Amino acid sequence: VTERTAPLEVELTTGRSSARRPARVRIRQIGGASLVLALLVIVVVAKGPHAVGQASVDGIVSGSYYALGAVGLTLIYGTLRLINFAHGDMLTFGAYIAYVFNVSLGLPIVVAFVGAVLATALLGLGFERIIWGPMRARRAGVLQLFLIGLGLAFVLRNALLFVFGSSARSLRVNVTNTVQVAGLRIADAQLAAVIVSAVILVAVGLALKATSLGRQIRALADNPSLAETTGIDSKRIITITWLLAGGLAGIAGVVLAESLGQMTPDLGFLILLSLFAAAVLGGIGSAYGALAGGVLLGLAQEWATMFVDSRWKLAVGFVVLILVLLVRPTGVLGRAGRTS
Amino acid sequence: MTLALSLNGLTSSEFWLGVGIEAAIYGILAVGVQLNVGTTGLLNFGQMGFAAFGAYTTGILVADHGWSLWVALPVAVGVGAASSVLVGLATVRLRADYFAITTIAVAEMVRLVATNADSLTHGTSGIYGFDLQWQDASATISSWLADAGWHADPQVPLLLVSWLVLAVLIVLFRWLTALPWGRVLRGIKEDEDAVRALGKNVFAYKLQSLALAGACAAIAGCLLAFSLTFVVPQEWVSIYTFFGYGIVILGGLGSYAAIAPAALIFMAVLEAPRFLSLPLDSDKIAALRFIVFGLLLMGIMMFRPQGLVGKREEMTLNR
Numbered sequence: 001v002t003e004r005t006a007p008l009e010v011e012l013t014t015g016r017s018s019a020r021r022p023a024r025v026r027i028r029q030i031g032g033a034s035l036v037l038a039l040l041v042i043v044v045v046a047k048g049p050h051a052v053g054q055a056s057v058d059g060i061v062s063g064s065y066y067a068l069g070a071v072g073l074t075l076i077y078g079t080l081r082l083i084n085f086a087h088g089d090m091l092t093f094g095a096y097i098a099y100v101f102n103v104s105l106g107l108p109i110v111v112a113f114v115g116a117v118l119a120t121a122l123l124g125l126g127f128e129r130i131i132w133g134p135m136r137a138r139r140a141g142v143l144q145l146f147l148i149g150l151g152l153a154f155v156l157r158n159a160l161l162f163v164f165g166s167s168a169r170s171l172r173v174n175v176t177n178t179v180q181v182a183g184l185r186i187a188d189a190q191l192a193a194v195i196v197s198a199v200i201l202v203a204v205g206l207a208l209k210a211t212s213l214g215r216q217i218r219a220l221a222d223n224p225s226l227a228e229t230t231g232i233d234s235k236r237i238i239t240i241t242w243l244l245a246g247g248l249a250g251i252a253g254v255v256l257a258e259s260l261g262q263m264t265p266d267l268g269f270l271i272l273l274s275l276f277a278a279a280v281l282g283g284i285g286s287a288y289g290a291l292a293g294g295v296l297l298g299l300a301q302e303w304a305t306m307f308v309d310s311r312w313k314l315a316v317g318f319v320v321l322i323l324v325l326l327v328r329p330t331g332v333l334g335r336a337g338r339t340s
Numbered sequence: 341m342t343l344a345l346s347l348n349g350l351t352s353s354e355f356w357l358g359v360g361i362e363a364a365i366y367g368i369l370a371v372g373v374q375l376n377v378g379t380t381g382l383l384n385f386g387q388m389g390f391a392a393f394g395a396y397t398t399g400i401l402v403a404d405h406g407w408s409l410w411v412a413l414p415v416a417v418g419v420g421a422a423s424s425v426l427v428g429l430a431t432v433r434l435r436a437d438y439f440a441i442t443t444i445a446v447a448e449m450v451r452l453v454a455t456n457a458d459s460l461t462h463g464t465s466g467i468y469g470f471d472l473q474w475q476d477a478s479a480t481i482s483s484w485l486a487d488a489g490w491h492a493d494p495q496v497p498l499l500l501v502s503w504l505v506l507a508v509l510i511v512l513f514r515w516l517t518a519l520p521w522g523r524v525l526r527g528i529k530e531d532e533d534a535v536r537a538l539g540k541n542v543f544a545y546k547l548q549s550l551a552l553a554g555a556c557a558a559i560a561g562c563l564l565a566f567s568l569t570f571v572v573p574q575e576w577v578s579i580y581t582f583f584g585y586g587i588v589i590l591g592g593l594g595s596y597a598a599i600a601p602a603a604l605i606f607m608a609v610l611e612a613p614r615f616l617s618l619p620l621d622s623d624k625i626a627a628l629r630f631i632v633f634g635l636l637l638m639g640i641m642m643f644r645p646q647g648l649v650g651k652r653e654e655m656t657l658n659r
Binding site: 134144151153276314318321322 | 430434441448623630636
């Protein structure tokens with residue numbers, strides 16, 4: 001195994017290490033960061049530090065489930081070139097599984113969380129085995145894959161609607177207790193959700209960066225045929241990627257339901273386009289990009305609510321999605337040529 | 341016995357009248373989808389947004405500005421086409437998958453504006469009273485039918501008009517796509533670069549395809565508004581765009597004539613759960629309807645991607 005992966009590691013380190021990263025990429029990243037900073041300064045001047053601080057806290061809460069969802073979405077796109085329209089509904093599935101464990105069976109939230117993550121990971125793998133794998137083998141076209149994904153999304157969402165009904169459900173977590181630091185408020189449940197998300201996202205980020213498995217996933221995302229010639233077992237990596245993406249979707253679903261305080265069967269579907277926006281913002285196919293894109297989008301939405309009615313919050317995601325695709329389809333943080 | 345009883349719903353005239361009207365309206369939407377996807381190879385997922393443009397233009401011009409309906413309707417169709425071109429101008433150069441996602445986002449944006457821009461669209465309370473002239477016309481048609489000895493349901497004129505429009509559009513689009521113009525569109529679908537190498541302005545042709553699809557969507561939107569008698573934002577969700585896709589792939593990509601039977605079959609299957617008098621509450625029946633739709637979409641795409649009468653080669657989009 002070491003013999004096979006050695007050349008790959010060389011290639012990845014030479015291609016990716018920050019020391020040899022092309023200057024243009026660095027400039028762009030610095031440019032992106034300074035853009036965000038400039039934006040921050042403007043809103044702070046306009047609205048005062050406290051309002052901005054509170055909006056930023058709320059933004060990080062929503063940014064955490066956007067990031068979790070978008071990383072999974074982008075991993076699947078990266079490795080399989082598949083835009084998974086059912087991803088939002090996989091989040092919903094995770095949330096409802098947690099509901100079943102936590103409320104119907106009366107188990108502690110931690111057990112429910114783990115159960116939801118495992119179930120959603122298996123759901124992702126199940127879809128791969130029953131639908132996506134066979135479709136790849138038959139060389140299905142873009143339209144075919146899109147409509148299958150959309151059909152799957154309708155089936156999943158409405159199966160949940162069929163079983164649980166359309167009334168809102170809540171997990172058994174305390175949503176009224178809040179923590180207050182320096183005048184900024186955050187609900188206990190939201191704080192827990194943010195911490196869990198942060199830990200998981202950092203762990204996934206490190207695993208993708210530093211472990212052999214993570215490098216293989218990224219290699220396959222970068223260039224599938226080249227990755228196969230270097231001896232990567234693509235079938236195994238695809239299995240692991242689906243488990244990972246599904247698991248992250250499950251986590252995102254529970255975090256989302258916990259942050260909002262309730263769930264309905266269109267929970268995840270409603271944020272699907274925001275997840276696309278986050279993934280595209282970070283350069284679709286790039287896991288780190290999706291992470292940053294998710295947090296950025298969460299912040300942008302909450303900052304925007306200081307200026308416009310919060311009814312328009314979703315519009316921020318649409319506008320970001322449309323603008324990024326029009327102006328920089330490779331993503332604000334992405335590399336040129338990644339998407340072609 | 342229960343089954344025999346419950347199947348009665350499917351033979352009632354109420355069921356077929358509803359299915360017939362919906363089939364024609366979504367068939368008209370599907371004609372536009374067929375032109376974009378089946379003929380030009382453009383994955384336009386925003387049809388319902390353009391339909392909303394049509395319905396809202398009619399509603400606002402007639403109910404709020406006192407226009408005659410018969411003037412507002414052609415304007416609405418023009419607005420549908422223009423909005424489609426406007427979106428296309430910005431997005432049509434994108435890759436197929438990005439184009440699809442952008443058009444969905446645009447359609448959702450339209451719905452969001454319709455929901456929240458109360459002063460223009462009346463938000464969720466909706467627009468009423470724009471269809472008085474249509475109701476007069478409908479009553480006139482009913483009286484003609486009565487003179488001919490057919491005392492029809494008040495919805496029958498809408499059924500007849502919708503199917504007439506669908507039939508005209510099918511004939512028109514079959515003719516258009518048989519012209520050299522249509523051959524260029526099919527060429528774009530097969531191999532865009534080759535068409536460009538022949539000196540054709542691919543960008544302009546794609547915009548023309550989008551404009552006509554937008555016009556179809558606007559017509560469908562206006563007829564849908566007539567059948568509902570009101571215009572509210574929640575009627576323009578993107579799911580209904582995929583009703584158009586469902587009809588197109590059921591009939592087969594590239595075939596306009598197949599849209600008519602496919603629309604009937606599709607809507608009959610979709611509406612059946614509502615009329616089977618299943619022992620379920622309405623929530624669950626609505627869910628069942630979309631489960632059936634999702635399975636239908638997946639099933640066709642997985643096992644018979646060429647549709648009922650389509651050719652397999654039509655499935656391969658260039659890119």
